[in-house]
Amino acid sequence: MKRISLTQHLIEEQRLHNTIPASLRLLIEVVARACKTISHAVGKGALGDVLGSAHSENVQGEVQKKLDVISNEILLQANEWGGHLAAMASEEMETIHPIPNRYPMGEYMLLFDPLDGSSNIDVNVSIGTIFSVLKAPDGMVTPSEKDFLQCGAKQVAAGYAVYGPQTVLVLTTGNGVQCFTLDREMGSWVMTQRDIQIPAETKEFAINASNARHWHPPVKRYIDELLAGETGPRGKDFNMRWIASMVADVHRILNRGGIFMYPADSREPDKAGKLRLMYEANPMAFIVEQAGGAATNGRQRIMDIQPEKLHQRVPVFLGSKGEVELVTGYHRN
Secondary structure, eight states: OOOOBHHHHHHHHHHHHSOOOHHHHHHHHHHHHHHHHHHHHHHHGGGGTOOSEEEEEOTTSOEEEHHHHHHHHHHHHHHSSSSSEEEEEETTSSSOEEOOTTSOOOSEEEEEEEEEOGGGGGGTOOEEEEEEEEEOOTTOSSOOHHHHOOOGGGEEEEEEEEESSSEEEEEESSSOEEEEEEETTTTEEEEEEOSOOOOSSOOEEEOOGGGGGGBOHHHHHHHHHHHTGGGSTTOSOOEEOOOSOHHHHHHHHHHHOOEEEEOOBSSSTTOOOSEEIIIIIHHHHHHHHHTTOEEESSSSBGGGOOOSSTTOEEOEEEESHHHHHHHHHHHHO
16 A cells, blocks of 8 residues: 555545545644654553552543543643634543633534543553544534534544554544554554445454343343354354453454444443443444444434433444344344
């Protein structure tokens, strides 16, 4: 493949589809630069004194790791002065982060999970950053939480970075999914996969099996059929994969096919699920659909859900289309 940089790709996309104005391109480039900085911090590990707990909790009541706090700060500082954004929202913060008055206000809004898979930080397993870009509503003067409550179908861009053996950036602006690998010597993002398509046929699934006793009947039925293997109703053996890092699990599915599931269960009936709609489910659903897959909450398309609050949680079933449609059908029935 000819060596194509992230910037070149975005400019060529604009010429072809007229969907990436200069301000959106510059915003994506700033987010990508922030991901490089986070990758560097992650790579330092214990040498950079970034491992372990920050001895604080985020708005979700989850104990923050040092790298959660560092990554959140990197993304805020990188994005607030460029003039492309009106406001930001982070999984780690209670409410939105308006752009300070000393900087010009832009036409986009950025949402992010600064470091997904925090439980893996201290054991050197892949973690990542997830982000979503929305247009600010017309006529908006002072950004509010309400302005962010747009369904996922209104996203203009979404992506994630995986900090693993290689640092990769997966991106969609609504015209397919591309993957860029960080050239650490040059410090540049280079396209390494174009127009990624999730394989339709799969023999892999990802779910936290330790919660099996709490699953609702449709999930139990679906998993039991997979586990029955060659002699069961599916007529083939399936393998389970679970990294406990959504970016890593989704990246595998993007490349090898499969289904990722984080269903609601009976432990907390008042909670719709664990994953956040705005910071995790919507951007991943956008990417997966652009790669030919599907993403539902078990009953409806994730990107059709109208958010009611900034930190809303949802069940998630995403990946190879046929598998997602099957388990969604079990819920509907």
